[in-house]
Amino acid sequence: MSDYPAGLEGAQQLDAADPLASFRERFELPPSPAHDDGRPAIYLCGNSLGLQPKALRAELNQELDDWARLGVEGHFEAEHPWYSAHAPLAEPVAAVVGALPHEVVVMNSLTVNLHLLLTSFFRPEGERRKLVIDGPTFPSDVYAAKSQLRCHGLGAEDLLVFAPREGEEVLRIEDVLERIEREGQQIATLLLSGVNYYTGQLLDIGAITAAAHAQGCLVGVDAAHGAGNADLRLHEWGVDFACWCHYKYLNSGPGALAGAFVHERHLGRGGAEDFAAFKARPRFEGWWGNDPETRFEMGGDFVPVKSADAWQLSNPPILALAPVRVSLRLFAEAGMERLRAKSKQLTGYLEHLIDGLSAESFTVITPRDPERRGCQLSILAHDQPEALFKRLQAAGVICDFRRPNVIRVAPTPLYNTFEDCWRFAQVLGEVSG
């Protein structure tokens, strides 16, 4: 693709025509660490930590004021009543990940949710006891997977890693499907990344889920890098469970509350027998997963809410819900469809500029097909990657480096501009020459 207008002026024209351009003003842009004139950094790190929405301070103050003014009465009298504060988030977060509102809940943090869901959906039995992860795998997911196996008395031989071929950087879908076909009867559960944190690859989750279900396996997605970034269709793809965080593309702050998804087929909504199976499913339980009507009955029988809320343990941290609420409001206003449209254009533009550098010192390993990636481009540096990364930083770029040799840059459609991409490509050309 080369139908982008050229030069800085061209970038500014693209920004002028961007219907989402005004969202940038609603975020705190960190100043460039390399300059002292207050200009903003070229921030391409929303894949790691999204920026702070300006509206957050007032929202947090509202909670502090309500607590000060109302004490315990805030559970029902606060602006956002605490007793049910997680509930209004279900609809907007469902819209972001392609789910039905009763399939999602905002709670805990990502790895915690991963464990809670694997407890229910990784149930090795007999010959069917393998847990599959795709590679390269985020460290926390490897630890979660191995420790789950250990909790079932299983070992490393029951962990299967679907990794790219020797000498290749990203997975081939035909290899994944072929392994499922060949080894599916031994696989209990597959845990796939929504968008791979290292390569930026988005797998065809729908096709993989269909193949896995045909073999009787369950499928989960860790959508940490997909949520708020890629066009996720968790419900339509039919995945059994998923989890994600809200501090990357969803801008809810460091360590923010995470999300969890359970497909409605597992929520006991299909009659008495279905409900009995839902109730009996192994699950770690607490009072906030119980039907709110009987939540306060002492020592009663646990009656799971027929929604993803059934996995909720505790009453939610109110101050931590506020940033997720603010962020989801911005997403609802912008709309995932418009964000994806801009994202494809923005990342395509950045790719086009990087191609134009015709540099030999690095290669972009992220798939070129816009349907097989989100906004992140992973730049594999052939020589002294860390030095290249440091030179980018010294020129006012904030991006990140993942060992051994990948620099990740992510132009996010909510607050990045075409001009950011143009300036980044200028800097990359200068420092890699």
Ligand SMILES: *Cc1c(COP(=O)(O)O)cnc(C)c1O
């Ligand atoms: C960011 C990320 C995590 C982080 O886990 P936390 O529990 O939020 O600390 C885990 N897995 C993947 C794939 C990630 O991208």
